[in-house]
Amino acid sequence: MSADVVTLEGVRKAYRLADQAFWALKGVSFSVRRGEMLALMGPSGSGKTTLMNILGLLDSPTEGRYLLAGEDVSGLSEFDRAVVRNETIGFVFQAFHLLPRLTSLENVETPLTYGGYGRRARRARALEMLERVGLADKADSVPATLSGGQRQRVAVARALATNPALLLADEPTGNLDTRTGNEILALFHELNAEGATIVVVTHEAEIAAQTSRTIRVRDGLLEADERHAPAAGARPPDRVGEVRKHEPRA
Amino acid sequence: MNPARSARSVEGTARQQRRRRGSLDALEIVVIAWRSIRSNVLRSALTTLGVVIGVATVVALTAAGSGVNASVTERITSLGSNLLTISGGGGDRSSRVRGAPRDTITLGDAEAIRALDDPRIAGIAPQVQTSLSVKYGTNTSYAQVVGTWADFEKVRNASVAQGSFFTTADDTSARRVAVLGHQVAQDLFGSSERAVGQSILINNLGFDVLGVLPDKGDSGFFNPNSQILVPLETFVRRLHRSSPTGDPTLNSVYVQGANAKDLAALQDDLTTLLANRHGIPDPASYDFEIRNQADQLATLNSVTGTLTLFLGSIAGISLLVGGIGIMNIMLVSVTERTREIGVRKALGAKPRDILAQFLLEATMLSVGGGILGIAAGVGLGRVAGHALSVAPRVMPQSILIAFGFAAAVGIFFGFYPAQRAARLDPVESLRYE
Numbered sequence: 046m047s048a049d050v051v052t053l054e055g056v057r058k059a060y061r062l063a064d065q066a067f068w069a070l071k072g073v074s075f076s077v078r079r080g081e082m083l084a085l086m087g088p089s090g091s092g093k094t095t096l097m098n099i100l101g102l103l104d105s106p107t108e109g110r111y112l113l114a115g116e117d118v119s120g121l122s123e124f125d126r127a128v129v130r131n132e133t134i135g136f137v138f139q140a141f142h143l144l145p146r147l148t149s150l151e152n153v154e155t156p157l158t159y160g161g162y163g164r165r166a167r168r169a170r171a172l173e174m175l176e177r178v179g180l181a182d183k184a185d186s187v188p189a190t191l192s193g194g195q196r197q198r199v200a201v202a203r204a205l206a207t208n209p210a211l212l213l214a215d216e217p218t219g220n221l222d223t224r225t226g227n228e229i230l231a232l233f234h235e236l237n238a239e240g241a242t243i244v245v246v247t248h249e250a251e252i253a254a255q256t257s258r259t260i261r262v263r264d265g266l267l268e269a270d271e272r273h274a275p276a277a278g279a280r281p282p283d284r285v286g287e288v289r290k291h292e293p294r295a
Numbered sequence: 296m297n298p299a300r301s302a303r304s305v306e307g308t309a310r311q312q313r314r315r316r317g318s319l320d321a322l323e324i325v326v327i328a329w330r331s332i333r334s335n336v337l338r339s340a341l342t343t344l345g346v347v348i349g350v351a352t353v354v355a356l357t358a359a360g361s362g363v364n365a366s367v368t369e370r371i372t373s374l375g376s377n378l379l380t381i382s383g384g385g386g387d388r389s390s391r392v393r394g395a396p397r398d399t400i401t402l403g404d405a406e407a408i409r410a411l412d413d414p415r416i417a418g419i420a421p422q423v424q425t426s427l428s429v430k431y432g433t434n435t436s437y438a439q440v441v442g443t444w445a446d447f448e449k450v451r452n453a454s455v456a457q458g459s460f461f462t463t464a465d466d467t468s469a470r471r472v473a474v475l476g477h478q479v480a481q482d483l484f485g486s487s488e489r490a491v492g493q494s495i496l497i498n499n500l501g502f503d504v505l506g507v508l509p510d511k512g513d514s515g516f517f518n519p520n521s522q523i524l525v526p527l528e529t530f531v532r533r534l535h536r537s538s539p540t541g542d543p544t545l546n547s548v549y550v551q552g553a554n555a556k557d558l559a560a561l562q563d564d565l566t567t568l569l570a571n572r573h574g575i576p577d578p579a580s581y582d583f584e585i586r587n588q589a590d591q592l593a594t595l596n597s598v599t600g601t602l603t604l605f606l607g608s609i610a611g612i613s614l615l616v617g618g619i620g621i622m623n624i625m626l627v628s629v630t631e632r633t634r635e636i637g638v639r640k641a642l643g644a645k646p647r648d649i650l651a652q653f654l655l656e657a658t659m660l661s662v663g664g665g666i667l668g669i670a671a672g673v674g675l676g677r678v679a680g681h682a683l684s685v686a687p688r689v690m691p692q693s694i695l696i697a698f699g700f701a702a703a704v705g706i707f708f709g710f711y712p713a714q715r716a717a718r719l720d721p722v723e724s725l726r727y728e
């Protein structure tokens with residue numbers, strides 16, 4: 046089987062406006078290899094979120110082909126798309142999108158619940174993931190009592206709960222200050238070092254520089270696709286471990 | 296090896312596996328729905344109020360209705376069962392409108408019925424009555440004095456509480472003996488025990504008290520407690536009443552059937568007998584009427600049944616209004632939780648999971664309302680029963696119907712909002728502010 050987690054071929058996306066179609070994506074083709082960490086950059090309105098929604102099966106392309114983990118997912122039913130989202134995709138949103146009435150633990154359990162995991166397995170896995178992001182002691186806290194950085198780490202734990210093949214993060218640090226943003230990014234690097242495939246949308250060149258590949262989008266088209274060595278600013282795994290030791294701050 | 300085919304078969308198995316794996320435990324949906332109900336207790340409570348009121352009214356009204364029915368039925372059958380009541384009046388409607396039932400039934404008629412010696416007849420109690428003064432010492436009272444046969448005791452379910460009933464021999468010899476109603480004994484003697492063996496004056500004639508009837512309750516228009524029973528022969532000879540022909544007229548004759556199933560046939564035979572005796576071949580101009588207790592009960596049941604149904608449907612309408620209230624709140628709730636729905640879908644919730652969540656929430660609200668309503672209805676039924684002085688009878692079937700109706704209302708009115716939630720576009724819902 047191919048080592049590509051994602052393959053897009055000529056993907057176009059039209060939004061139907063009042064009388065005509067607006068093409069948010071005008072023919073995008075690229076592949077993401079297993080274990081890659083990729084930054085998606087581009088000016089506001091260039092189509093990054095649209096692209097992420099298609100990658101995450103929240104939306105379907107108007108034209109073109111999308112292979113996810115080797116399977117053509119273009120013609121899947123709503124039911125199957127939900128199952129694929131559950132098992133293969135993990136989302137991290139700019140606005141965290143935690144379920145406000147549920148505790149951290151329950152938030153992390155939610156994708157496992159929809160995946161049909163048993164109660165015990167769910168709880169164990171969710172606790173493991175909270176530990177992984179350094180928030181085991183916040184398991185019973187509801188989102189409103191957590192800081193922004195903590196919320197985003199719960200969201201990361203939730204995204205990773207079903208051990209998805211692809212982690213999608215749309216401006217995950219957009220609502221965080223630089224310091225907590227860096228902590229989230231450090232977590233991503235760590236997960237990537239453990240083998241996770243990550244696509245992260247960002248406006249910050251500094252963040253993009255820490256990844257091994259940057260794709261630039263402009264007006265619904267790929268402008269550039271650069272592979273590069275992670276810049277010096279990238280945190281090596283040992284520094285990440287150090288950061289985690291100081292966490293969590295109550 | 297054909298790569299296209301192998302890819303397809305891999306895809307096929309993947310899809311089959313998905314279908315198997317993608318099932319969410321029903322219990323989990325219950326938990327999710329319950330949490331969101333609990334998260335807004337006041338609103339949930341107010342939402343269910345319509346259903347609570349609807350179900351409570353259904354249960355209370357049917358309980359009170361069947362309580363009334365049971366109490367009237369009991370009162371009717373407590374005055375004798377399998378009864379045919381023969382009275383004057385009958386088919387000639389115009390004459391009934393003008394006045395009271397005519398005294399067309401005579402002692403001769405009653406004796407003719409007795410002469411049939413029909414095995415289907417368990418007892419015959421002719422009855423003639425008038426209101427007379429009664430005295431014991433200085434205590435004076437008025438009572439309904441009833442002349443009848445000894446069979447009265449059995450036919451009209453009038454076993455004495457104290458002393459004994461008079462016998463056929465008492466009747467034949469026209470002895471001046473009496474059995475007092477509960478209230479009469481109270482008025483004259485202060486207690487039933489003291490009355491037996493005493494002598495009282497009825498219309499200034501001395502009568503020996505043989506027995507006292509138990510408290511039979513007051514049915515409103517007729518109070519069996521304030522009557523005095525004396526042998527018919529004594530009544531006719533001593534306490535006036537005679538007809539132009541010399542055959543004493545009666546108010547009514549009660550005929551008790553040996554069993555319920557022969558009652559209608561017996562009724563027909565007695566009708567023929569009396570028609571012949573009175574020389575009236577045309578049923579339209581009969582001067583008597585034979586009423587069947589079963590018919591009376593059937594009429595009563597149909598009246599109270601109609602009433603209960605009517606009140607029940609009014610309550611059903613309030614249940615419907617309660618359902619609309621649930622739908623309203625569920626629609627608001629779906630809109631409010633658009634973002635939550637989007638997040639759940641992003642995490643892998645299938646449309647049917649979302650549908651089930653909201654449908655279950657609506658159903659739990661209405662079923663919860665149903666349970667509260669049943670409790671409130673039982674309480675209300677007690678209050679209503681107390682006001683009507685009947686024992687309310689909470690009918691298991693009315694509870695089941697109200698409960699089922701409430702659940703159906705929740706499912707019916709919850710479906711549209713739930714379907715709307717299930718069909719929300721995940722991208723749009725996530726963008727929803």
Ligand SMILES: Nc1ncnc2c1ncn2[C@@H]1O[C@H](COP(=O)(O)OP(=O)(O)OP(=O)(O)O)[C@@H](O)[C@H]1O
Pocket residue numbers: 060061062067069087088089090091092093094095096
């Ligand atoms: N539902 C929609 N209906 C119509 N047009 C839309 C819709 N969603 C997005 N668009 C348009 O598509 C284009 C791309 O939007 P998208 O959200 O993908 O941009 P983006 O690159 O994520 O921008 P930003 O950096 O500001 O998040 C924009 O011009 C936007 O107005």
Ligand SMILES: [Mg+2]
Pocket residue numbers: 093094095215
């Ligand atoms: Mg965007």
